[in-house]
Amino acid sequence: QMQLVESGGGLVQAGGSLRLSCAASGRTSILYTMGWFRQAPGKEREFVAAITRSGGRTFVADSVKERFTIGTDNAKKTVYLQMNSLKPEDTAVYYCAADWKIDGPHALNPGNYNYWGPGTQVTVSS
Numbered sequence: 838q839m840q841l842v843e844s845g846g847g848l849v850q851a852g853g854s855l856r857l858s859c860a861a862s863g864r865t866s867i868l869y870t871m872g873w874f875r876q877a878p879g880k881e882r883e884f885v886a887a888i889t890r891s892g893g894r895t896f897v898a899d900s901v902k903e904r905f906t907i908g909t910d911n912a913k914k915t916v917y918l919q920m921n922s923l924k925p926e927d928t929a930v931y932y933c934a935a936d937w938k939i940d941g942p943h944a945l946n947p948g949n950y951n952y953w954g955p956g957t958q959v960t961v962s963s
Contacts, residue, residue: 839863839952841933846957849923853961857918859933859954869937870944871916873907875929875959882932886918887944890937896945901927923961930956 845857859871872887886897886907895907906919916933934950943949 839869839935841935841952841954843931843933843954843957846931846959848960848962850962851924853923854919854921855923855959857920857931857933857957857959859916859918861914861916861935869935870939871909871933871935872944872947872950873916873918873931873933874947875927875931876956877929880929882947884945884947885931888916889940889944891940894941896942920959923959925961925963927959928961929959931959932956 839861840863841859841861843859845855849855868890870890873885874882875885876882884898885901886905888895888907888909897905904922909916933954935952936950939949
């Protein structure tokens with residue numbers, strides 16, 4: 838079992854930056870894959886970025902590549918999403934997710950994750 842909670846969301850003007858954090862607690866003794874997903878009203882939850890359990894390989898969605906970066910602390914109990922050059926289209930609830938069982942490209946599929954945080958709202962104004 839694992840508990841996740843996001844922080845760092847808020848209201849920002851287009852072109853600004855936010856840094857989201859996701860803190861993991863509970864059963865965190867094993868390396869795990871962590872990812873960021875977002876969901877806007879009326880849309881499906883979509884992949885944003887992930888860092889895998891093996892080798893720290895990262896994946897970033899094409900829609901945010903060159904603007905967003907993902908990273909963790911050494912213990913991998915906190916995962917970060919640095920968001921730069923934010924656009925109104927980035928407005929969504931951002932969720933972090935984690936799982937021990939997935940790796941590589943499987944980290945891009947939200948259906949593969951068993952543990953989720955409650956989400957944090959990111960609103961980008963025009």
